[in-house]
Amino acid sequence: MNTARVWPAALAAIAGSVMVGFMPIMARHLYADGLDAPSMLFWRYAIALPALLIGAAATRLDLIRAWRSGAWKIAVVGATLGVGQTICFWESIRFIDTGLADLLFYTYPGLTLL
Numbered sequence: 001m002n003t004a005r006v007w008p009a010a011l012a013a014i015a016g017s018v019m020v021g022f023m024p025i026m027a028r029h030l031y032a033d034g035l036d037a038p039s040m041l042f043w044r045y046a047i048a049l050p051a052l053l054i055g056a057a058a059t060r061l062d063l064i065r066a067w068r069s070g071a072w073k074i075a076v077v078g079a080t081l082g083v084g085q086t087i088c089f090w091e092s093i094r095f096i097d098t099g100l101a102d103l104l105f106y107t108y109p110g111l112t113l114l
Helices: 001-033 035-059 063-092 098-113
Strands: none
Touching: 001 063, 001 098, 035 063
16 A cells, blocks of 8 residues: 555545534534524535635646536535535534534434435
8 A cells, every 4th residue: 555645635534524523613603693504505615616626726637527427416416415415404503512413414314224
């Protein structure tokens, strides 16, 4: 195994996990400042999409070829189910503890499968 290739992926996974972990905490603060869930969703994508495009350019990913090869399916799922799922999660943390909201959010696919 080439450890030089493993470290960037491991660091990206750790950074992503930390950011996801801070999401409910930040959402609580944004709610306190008067922001609503649809506005948070807009800003989430407005910040993330340019960052993802920069990352794709840095890795020399051919976005047009990826799009034609089926990446559009991922975009459709993100624009529909991903948006709905995120809105439901953010709305839930307004009313229940963030730990319970996280537990439900991350275990419901398995519960649905059962």
